[in-house]
Amino acid sequence: MSAHALTLEPRPAERRPDLAFDLIGPIGVRLSFAAGEEIYAQEEEADLVYQVIGGAVRTLRLLSDGRRQIGDFYYPGDLFGLEIGPEHRFSAEALGEADILVVKRSALRSYGGDGGPLERMIWTATALELERTQEHLLLLGRKTACEKVASFLLGIAKRFDGAFKTLPMGRQDMADYLGLTIETISRMLGQLQADGLVEFAGCRRFRIKNAPGLARIVVA
Amino acid sequence: MSAHALTLEPRPAERRPDLAFDLIGPIGVRLSFAAGEEIYAQEEEADLVYQVIGGAVRTLRLLSDGRRQIGDFYYPGDLFGLEIGPEHRFSAEALGEADILVVKRSALRSYGGDGGPLERMIWTATALELERTQEHLLLLGRKTACEKVASFLLGIAKRFDGAFKTLPMGRQDMADYLGLTIETISRMLGQLQADGLVEFAGCRRFRIKNAPGLARIVVA
DNA sequence: CGTTTCTTTGAATCCGGTCAAGGTCCGTGG
DNA sequence: CCACGGACCTTGACCGGATTCAAAGAAACG
Numbered sequence: 001m002s003a004h005a006l007t008l009e010p011r012p013a014e015r016r017p018d019l020a021f022d023l024i025g026p027i028g029v030r031l032s033f034a035a036g037e038e039i040y041a042q043e044e045e046a047d048l049v050y051q052v053i054g055g056a057v058r059t060l061r062l063l064s065d066g067r068r069q070i071g072d073f074y075y076p077g078d079l080f081g082l083e084i085g086p087e088h089r090f091s092a093e094a095l096g097e098a099d100i101l102v103v104k105r106s107a108l109r110s111y112g113g114d115g116g117p118l119e120r121m122i123w124t125a126t127a128l129e130l131e132r133t134q135e136h137l138l139l140l141g142r143k144t145a146c147e148k149v150a151s152f153l154l155g156i157a158k159r160f161d162g163a164f165k166t167l168p169m170g171r172q173d174m175a176d177y178l179g180l181t182i183e184t185i186s187r188m189l190g191q192l193q194a195d196g197l198v199e200f201a202g203c204r205r206f207r208i209k210n211a212p213g214l215a216r217i218v219v220a
Numbered sequence: 221m222s223a224h225a226l227t228l229e230p231r232p233a234e235r236r237p238d239l240a241f242d243l244i245g246p247i248g249v250r251l252s253f254a255a256g257e258e259i260y261a262q263e264e265e266a267d268l269v270y271q272v273i274g275g276a277v278r279t280l281r282l283l284s285d286g287r288r289q290i291g292d293f294y295y296p297g298d299l300f301g302l303e304i305g306p307e308h309r310f311s312a313e314a315l316g317e318a319d320i321l322v323v324k325r326s327a328l329r330s331y332g333g334d335g336g337p338l339e340r341m342i343w344t345a346t347a348l349e350l351e352r353t354q355e356h357l358l359l360l361g362r363k364t365a366c367e368k369v370a371s372f373l374l375g376i377a378k379r380f381d382g383a384f385k386t387l388p389m390g391r392q393d394m395a396d397y398l399g400l401t402i403e404t405i406s407r408m409l410g411q412l413q414a415d416g417l418v419e420f421a422g423c424r425r426f427r428i429k430n431a432p433g434l435a436r437i438v439v440a
Numbered sequence: 441c442g443t444t445t446c447t448t449t450g451a452a453t454c455c456g457g458t459c460a461a462g463g464t465c466c467g468t469g470g
Numbered sequence: 471c472c473a474c475g476g477a478c479c480t481t482g483a484c485c486g487g488a489t490t491c492a493a494a495g496a497a498a499c500g
Binding site: 061063064065067068069071083084085089090123124126127128129130131133134135136137138140141142176178179219220 | 281283284285287288289291303304305309310343344346347348349350351353354355356357358360361362396398399439440
């Protein structure tokens with residue numbers, strides 16, 4: 001079945017350039033990963049470029065004492081694993097089962113040529129990555145627990161449509177993304193729900209009940 | 221006097237590619253900024269590329285309620301103001317008096333040509349920016365106040381040489397970079413000094429007394 | 441169903457923030 | 471040369487938001 005069209009459609013046109021599928025599809029290799037499986041490791045040589053076809057991916061950094069920081073989550077269409085240096089600074093793991101398109105960087109260059117649309121695509125993806133990371137920085141440095149969680153839910157909501165969205169990650173991943181603990185995540189979700197801003201059906205499915213109210217929490 | 225050579229030398233070869241001076245020097249305009257003066261504003265159109273010639277620069281994001289997050293500090297040789305989008309996501313201000321080289325992005329492209337060394341230089345600078353931002357992310361999300369301050373001092377020390385380094389920024393800037401308050405900064409500095417890891421001579425000049433000890437605090 | 445894993449909830453604790461003085465450094469002007 | 475003033479930094483006491491510890495509850499899985 002054509003996972004391409006299926007996974008590509010349901011995203012609001014807002015994130016990574018969608019042309020990516022068509023461009024690197026023909027020269028890439030598709031791989032499937034099981035839930036939690038590692039796609040590449042921290043400090044591993046970075047010679048490949050990856051694209052999410054189906055499922056979702058997290059990149060993360062592990063400190064020696066076990067503390068974890070999630071860099072970002074990636075969804076169908078997104079490119080990840082782009083690093084200028086020789087090795088990966090974060091590791092990448094599948095969130096649930098995931099289908100990934102993998103391309104050799106060098107192959108990609110010879111295929112599209114320097115300065116071609118492929119080169120440009122990678123450049124754009126890297127710049128977007130930087131923008132998202134800067135936004136994340138602000139969130140981690142200067143926002144309260146409640147603001148962090150509200151921002152997170154709004155961010156997810158923007159990227160998926162349908163009234164009820166399904167969180168592709170568990171509480172621990174949310175916590176490690178927002179720089180909080182799972183208990184705090186749980187409490188803040190409870191509070192947002194009690195305030196009538198969101199509604200949960202189980203711990204993964206939610207619906208935004210009061211978008212302006214949420215947006216007011218998120219500051220700017 | 222030749223600020224070029226003077227400000228370029230005293231940095232360990234570790235950060236931005238030094239060829240930058242020679243490459244964009246000829247086509248740029250030099251400007252001087254007073255202490256605290258704005259170089260460009262948040263949400264201003266981003267049509268220029270900047271390079272620090274002398275002094276230092278901070279980029280920052282201001283929230284509506286006055287909270288501040290500093291993105292990064294830039295020193296002689298560093299490029300900043302690179303954004304892929306149409307407008308700046310952070311503003312930039314001089315830290316003390318600063319000399320800045322300013323180049324029109326379009327001029328830069330026609331001068332060096334697509335895919336030339338200039339294009340490559342900008343690409344490299346953007347990727348380095350991303351790496352530093354990711355490191356910053358980890359620091360903000362998962363490090364304690366003490367670890368943050370220790371990391372910061374080591375980072376400064378790496379970039380300047382001479383036994384005694386001079387902090388180019390005040391406590392408020394350190395706080396807004398590390399996601400802390402000035403009081404906490406002050407207390408942590410006091411503690412690190414009491415533990416014999418660093419020594420301060422006035423509130424701006426310091427020396428690292430026990431680098432391995434500091435490195436042990438910084439985790440990894 | 442039973443087991444395991446994940447999530448929620450409560451109570452106690454603690455790190456960092458807030459509030460409030462007091463000190464230091466510097467530039468200015470008497 | 472020193473007194474004054476203002477900006478910045480340090481220090482202390484207290485407070486509060488988030489973590490930690492602990493246990494109960496819900497969901498996922500074989």
